[in-house]
Amino acid sequence: MERSSDHIFDELLVIRSQEGDKEAIGLLWKRWSPRILKWSASFLKDQEEAYEIAQESWISIFKSIHKLKDPALFRFWAYRIVQRRSADFIKKQQQLRFATQDAQKDKEHLVTQTEEEVSKTDLMLRSIKELPLLHQEMLRLFYLEKHSIKMISSLLNLAEGTIKSRLFYARKELKNKLKKINHE
Known part of the structure; x- marks a missing residue:
């Protein structure tokens, strides 16, 4: 499989981010923010909630980016973080809704x-x-x-x-x- 220049550039940004390069972190965020937000919105349907989950996901991504062993897998790894955060949020909302219904x-x-x-x-x-x-x-x-x-x-x-x-x-x-x- 041939990698595109975008994939190679993303890998380079991930490697530099893992080394603590602030400029690389900023570029990675700038390039991937719209995709992360779109992925979050595909789960949540509410734009504000999707934005919140995207922000929480970015915090998790930057806190644990040093654990990512293969920079080529950044896309899948980041999407999985967003997916888990979204699932947790949906579960909490359901629990809150059920608790409210039970209280009523x-x-x-x-x-x-x-x-x-x-x-x-x-x-x-x-x-x-x-x-x-x-x-x-x-x-x-x-x-x-x-x-x-x-x-x-x-x-x-x-x-x-x-x-x-x-x-x-x-x-x-x-x-x-x-x-x-x-x-x-």
């Missing part, structure tokens, strides 16, 4: 769940208010104020067995009210 689903679920909990709580409170005062008091002391049966017994000056019995009947009546509401 979680938010919607939380809002729905919160609305359901509010309506259940509201229903429960309305049902409790419809109970006789004695049952309301038992439920309030035990569930809302979180007193023990022993504490309620001493507060109301009643036997613990009486408190347990009243609490049992208050729960039973509340349960019946809620069943009636749910079946309507």
